[in-house]
Amino acid sequence: MWQLAERVEPFTDPPKKVIVIFRDFWLYCVVMGFSESAGVFPAGWYRSVQAVARKSPLLLSMGAGQFLDKELELNRPLRIESIGQGDVQEARQSLLDGLDRSLELDRLVVRLSFSQCLYLISIHRLETLRLETSTKNFPLVFNYLEDKGLQGELWVAIEKIAHKLFDQYIEQMQAKTATEESAAELESLTELLVFKFNHIRGRIKQLADKFISKVVDKFSHLLWSRRVVYTMLDLLHQLSLSLHTMDPDRRRSLVVTLPDLPHSVTVPENATKREKTVSYFAQRVEQILELAMRWSPRETTSILLEYVRSVASSAHHSGVSLATAQINNYFDLNPHNKHVPPVVSESRPSCVKDHLSLLSSSLHRRTHHSGEVAGMMTAASIMAGVSPGNEGREKQETWLNLQLYLPRNSEMLSGMGLTTSW
Structure with missing residues (x-):
C-alpha cells in the first residue's frame, strides 16, 4: 500500500467529498489502532499509514460549522447507536493522554462528544505522522487554527494539539x-x-x-x-x-x-x-x-x-x-564619559557624552566601501564579457573608466586580474 501512496500526488486543494473520505479513513485508523507505531499490527501497516499521511489533505471542517458534529456522527466508523458511556470515557482519556494535561484541557474534554474526541485524535495522529515525515509540514497546523468552522471547545483543543506538534517540531529540529x-x-x-x-x-x-x-x-x-x-x-x-x-x-x-x-x-x-x-x-x-x-x-x-x-x-x-x-x-556613552560620575554626566549635554558620531561614521564607511565593492564587481563582470578581437581596446577603456571611478583602488583591481599591461 505504501508503494501506491508514494506514487500519488499530495491532495492540496481537494473537493469536500475527498476530505470526507479521508476523514473516514483516519477515523478508521484511530478506532482500529492502525496509526499507532506500538500496536499489534505488522510494521508494514504503520509504514503504509505514514505514506498516506504524507499525501493526505487537511481534515478541515470545509464550512460545515455547526453541522460538523452531525457529519461526524453519520460517519460509518463511529456507529453512534452502539457506543456506550464507557466508549466515550475511553475516547476522552485517549485524547488527554496524547496532549499535555492541564486544568483547562480536563474541563474542556469532559464537554466533548465521542465523535468530537475521535475527530480531534485523528487530526493529532495525522499531523504527527505528517510531521514525522518532514518538519517542513509544521506550518500546515495554522490552517486548522484559522478554520472558522472549528469554534469553541474544538478550537481550544486544536490549540493544545498545535502546542504538542510544535514541541515535536523543536525536538526533531534539534536532532538534525x-x-x-x-x-x-x-x-x-x-x-x-x-x-x-x-x-x-x-x-x-x-x-x-x-x-x-x-x-x-x-x-x-x-x-x-x-x-x-x-x-x-x-x-x-x-x-x-x-x-x-x-x-x-x-x-x-x-x-x-x-x-x-x-x-x-x-x-x-x-x-x-x-x-x-x-x-x-x-x-x-x-x-x-x-x-x-x-x-x-x-x-x-x-x-x-x-x-x-x-x-x-x-x-x-x-x-x-x-x-x-x-x-x-x-x-550608549562614548569612552570619555563612561567613567564620569553620574552627577557630572547628567549635567553634560548629549552631544558631549553620546556616541552618535560613531554611528554616523560607521554608516558612512559602510556606504563608501559598499560602493567600492559594487564598482569592482561591475568591473569584473565587464571584463568577463568583452567581445573577442576587441579585448585590448575594451579592457583599456574599462580600466580608464575605473581609474576615474575608483582612483584609490588600482591595487585591489589589479589583484582581481585587471592589470594595466595589455
Missing part, C-alpha cells in the same frame, strides 16, 4: 545536523510566526508569540539572523503605513504583504485596533532586538547598520527608525 538547509527552514518558520504574531485573531497572535519565544530559546542564533531581522523591520514599516492609508472613518480591511514572501497580515478595520497592532508589534520587535544585542552585540549591530544603509528611502521609515534607536542604545 546543523546545515544551511535546516538554518533556512528555521528562518522560514520564524518569518511565518512573525506574520502570525500580527494575526487579526487574538488567540492565534498569542500562540505565535509563545512559539517565537520557544524557537529563539532553543535556536538563539535566530535572534540575530539577517533574514529574520530584515523581515521584522520591513513588516513593521508596512504595518505602520496602514495607519495612514485612508480617512479613519472610512478604513477597510487591508492585507499587508512583503516581496518574495508567501505570508500576509490582514489588519483590522477599526482604527484603534490598527494602532494596537502596530504598537504591540513594535514593542515585540524591540524586545527581540534588545535580546539579540545582549547575546551577540557586534553581529546584531552590523546587521542593523547594514539594514539602515540598504533602505533607500527619503521619507520616514519605521524599520529604520527602530533599528537606529537600537544601535544608539547599544553605543
Whole structure:
C-alpha cells in the first residue's frame, strides 16, 4: 500500500467529498489502532499509514460549522447507536493522554462528544505522522487554527494539539545536523510566526508569540539572523503605513504583504485596533532586538547598520527608525564619559557624552566601501564579457573608466586580474 501512496500526488486543494473520505479513513485508523507505531499490527501497516499521511489533505471542517458534529456522527466508523458511556470515557482519556494535561484541557474534554474526541485524535495522529515525515509540514497546523468552522471547545483543543506538534517540531529540529538547509527552514518558520504574531485573531497572535519565544530559546542564533531581522523591520514599516492609508472613518480591511514572501497580515478595520497592532508589534520587535544585542552585540549591530544603509528611502521609515534607536542604545556613552560620575554626566549635554558620531561614521564607511565593492564587481563582470578581437581596446577603456571611478583602488583591481599591461 505504501508503494501506491508514494506514487500519488499530495491532495492540496481537494473537493469536500475527498476530505470526507479521508476523514473516514483516519477515523478508521484511530478506532482500529492502525496509526499507532506500538500496536499489534505488522510494521508494514504503520509504514503504509505514514505514506498516506504524507499525501493526505487537511481534515478541515470545509464550512460545515455547526453541522460538523452531525457529519461526524453519520460517519460509518463511529456507529453512534452502539457506543456506550464507557466508549466515550475511553475516547476522552485517549485524547488527554496524547496532549499535555492541564486544568483547562480536563474541563474542556469532559464537554466533548465521542465523535468530537475521535475527530480531534485523528487530526493529532495525522499531523504527527505528517510531521514525522518532514518538519517542513509544521506550518500546515495554522490552517486548522484559522478554520472558522472549528469554534469553541474544538478550537481550544486544536490549540493544545498545535502546542504538542510544535514541541515535536523543536525536538526533531534539534536532532538534525546543523546545515544551511535546516538554518533556512528555521528562518522560514520564524518569518511565518512573525506574520502570525500580527494575526487579526487574538488567540492565534498569542500562540505565535509563545512559539517565537520557544524557537529563539532553543535556536538563539535566530535572534540575530539577517533574514529574520530584515523581515521584522520591513513588516513593521508596512504595518505602520496602514495607519495612514485612508480617512479613519472610512478604513477597510487591508492585507499587508512583503516581496518574495508567501505570508500576509490582514489588519483590522477599526482604527484603534490598527494602532494596537502596530504598537504591540513594535514593542515585540524591540524586545527581540534588545535580546539579540545582549547575546551577540557586534553581529546584531552590523546587521542593523547594514539594514539602515540598504533602505533607500527619503521619507520616514519605521524599520529604520527602530533599528537606529537600537544601535544608539547599544553605543550608549562614548569612552570619555563612561567613567564620569553620574552627577557630572547628567549635567553634560548629549552631544558631549553620546556616541552618535560613531554611528554616523560607521554608516558612512559602510556606504563608501559598499560602493567600492559594487564598482569592482561591475568591473569584473565587464571584463568577463568583452567581445573577442576587441579585448585590448575594451579592457583599456574599462580600466580608464575605473581609474576615474575608483582612483584609490588600482591595487585591489589589479589583484582581481585587471592589470594595466595589455
